[in-house]
Amino acid sequence: MGADLVYSEELIDWKLMKAKRRENLALGTIDFVDPSDGSIVFRTCKHEEGRVILQLGTAEAERALAVGKLVESDVAGIDINMGCPKEFSIKGGMGAALLAKPEKARGILKTLVENLRIPVTCKIRLLPDVEETVKLVKSFESAGISAIAIHARTRDERPHHDPHPEVVKRVAAAVRIPVIANGGSREIDKYADIAKFRDACGVDSVMIARAAQYNVSIFRKEGLLPLDDVIVKYLKLCIDYDNPPSNTKYCVQNMLREQQESPRGRRFLNCQTLESMCEIWALGEYCHQKQLEFQEKGNFGRRDVVPGNLTEENDETPTPKKAKVDSEAIFERNIAFFRANYTDDKELPKTKLHVYAGKHDKLLPTYETQREDKLFRTILTFDGKKYASLYWEKNKKFAEQGAALVCLLGLGVVSEESLIQNGSILK
Numbered sequence: 442m443g444a445d446l447v448y449s450e451e452l453i454d455w456k457l458m459k460a461k462r463r464e465n466l467a468l469g470t471i472d473f474v475d476p477s478d479g480s481i482v483f484r485t486c487k488h489e490e491g492r493v494i495l496q497l498g499t500a501e502a503e504r505a506l507a508v509g510k511l512v513e514s515d516v517a518g519i520d521i522n523m524g525c526p527k528e529f530s531i532k533g534g535m536g537a538a539l540l541a542k543p544e545k546a547r548g549i550l551k552t553l554v555e556n557l558r559i560p561v562t563c564k565i566r567l568l569p570d571v572e573e574t575v576k577l578v579k580s581f582e583s584a585g586i587s588a589i590a591i592h593a594r595t596r597d598e599r600p601h602h603d604p605h606p607e608v609v610k611r612v613a614a615a616v617r618i619p620v621i622a623n624g625g626s627r628e629i630d631k632y633a634d635i636a637k638f639r640d641a642c643g644v645d646s647v648m649i650a651r652a653a654q655y656n657v658s659i660f661r662k663e664g665l666l667p668l669d670d671v672i673v674k675y676l677k678l679c680i681d682y683d684n685p686p687s688n689t690k691y692c693v694q695n696m697l698r699e700q701q702e703s704p705r706g707r708r709f710l711n712c713q714t715l716e717s718m719c720e721i722w723a724l725g726e727y728c729h730q731k732q733l734e735f736q737e738k739g740n741f742g743r744r745d746v747v748p749g750n751l752t753e754e755n756d757e758t759p760t761p762k763k764a765k766v767d768s769e770a771i772f773e774r775n776i777a778f779f780r781a782n783y784t785d786d787k788e789l790p791k792t793k794l795h796v797y798a799g800k801h802d803k804l805l806p807t808y809e810t811q812r813e814d815k816l817f818r819t820i821l822t823f824d825g826k827k828y829a830s831l832y833w834e835k836n837k838k839f840a841e842q843g844a845a846l847v848c849l850l851g852l853g854v855v856s857e858e859s860l861i862q863n864g865s866i867l868k
């Protein structure tokens with residue numbers, strides 16, 4: 442859309458340190474995979490080469506360097522987050538906590554500068570005192586960093602507080618490295634507003650977060666694109682790079698904002714799969730075909746990566762082990778559990794199934810729940826057979842109820858018609 446560089450969201454050092462680098466031939470991406478559960482910690486691709494700066498949350502030079510070494514061939518630079526005021530960052534000595542430990546912070550930057558081949562930057566907030574901020578930035582400059590991003594607020598100020606471009610201006614005038622001004626989104630509605638903020642801060646570069654989340658075409662010199670065009674472009678990328686549905690949903694929600702209240706917005710909020718989200722913007726078939734193509738090429742979702750299959754050092758392209766359970770042997774239907782369908786607790790699918798088991802002198806069913814990307818699916822075993830819904834529920838309880846419903850259908854305890862009638866069977 443016209444941005445020169447894009448920063449990743451903050452990734453925590455220990456999470457990346459244990460990740461394994463894999464080339465994903467099906468998607469054409471480089472993946473950093475958590476070997477314990479197969480989740481993707483960071484994914485990038487050729488198209489992003491030279492453009493993406495990986496932002497790291499760290500409190501230790503050694504750990505930061507280990508991550509730097511792991512990713513240095515795949516990113517344009519490493520940024521150390523020294524601005525995050527959130528509790529989890531501060532408690533871990535990361536983010537804005539580093540502003541209170543300037544020597545430690547400088548040590549991290551210096552270690553990276555001296556040992557990595559790529560540029561090192563950091564992102565800070567203003568200190569309450571201007572001269573202290575200048576001193577800090579000069580000290581980081583002397584550590585050899587290539588640029589510094591400054592969020593024009595102090596650690597205790599929140600997004601609704603006015604930013605302080607005049608303070609950024611004073612700091613920028615005191616150093617030679619490029620200062621990237623940040624924190625102006627409230628006043629940035631169009632491309633020309635970026636220059637206003639840039640000039641007020643006396644810098645050459647601006648970093649935009651929220652205004653870009655709302656409509657990423659804010660970076661286009663030619664002006665904003667209609668939101669639907671942006672969503673379509675974004676969804677296509679999500680399909681092409683197999684982005685997790687929950688993250689896709691979160692990002693589109695940030696674009697829709699008040700439109701979430703519209704009938705289309707409400708339909709969107711009910712979506713759980715990437716395909717169902719894509720259907721709203723006429724990309725359902727494209728999504729479906731791409732997912733089939735990726736499966737054929739061997740791109741397995743994280744549920745297919747079982748613990749341990751990424752641990753062999755020399756095995757660069759392991760064949761992911763397919764599903765924990767042989768899907769051939771499972772009775773599967775696309776059934777969702779809607780709590781509102783059951784006013785009487787005795788009618789709840791699990792309760793009903795347990796009563797059935799008692800009456801027929803069978804052992805109670807067992808439930809094994811898989812979790813993927815904040816969604817849940819349960820494989821239920823009853824009387825030697827396995828049952829599961831194809832529908833991923835938003836919590837474990839619902840997933841178990843959904844699987845019980847499939848089982849009741851398989852046993853003939855509930856009828857297909859009744860499930861169609863109450864909307865539980867999905868197409």
Ligand SMILES: Cc1cc2nc3c(=O)[nH]c(=O)nc-3n(C[C@H](O)[C@H](O)[C@H](O)COP(=O)(O)O)c2cc1C
Pocket residue numbers: 449450451496522524525564592623624625626627648649650651652
């Ligand atoms: C949803 C969200 C996530 C953010 N995550 C990060 C992050 O991972 N690292 C970071 O340095 N700043 C993060 N920020 C802060 C922004 O980078 C930025 O400093 C702040 O929003 C002010 O800039 P703006 O006015 O352009 O939004 C986040 C902000 C938002 C709204």
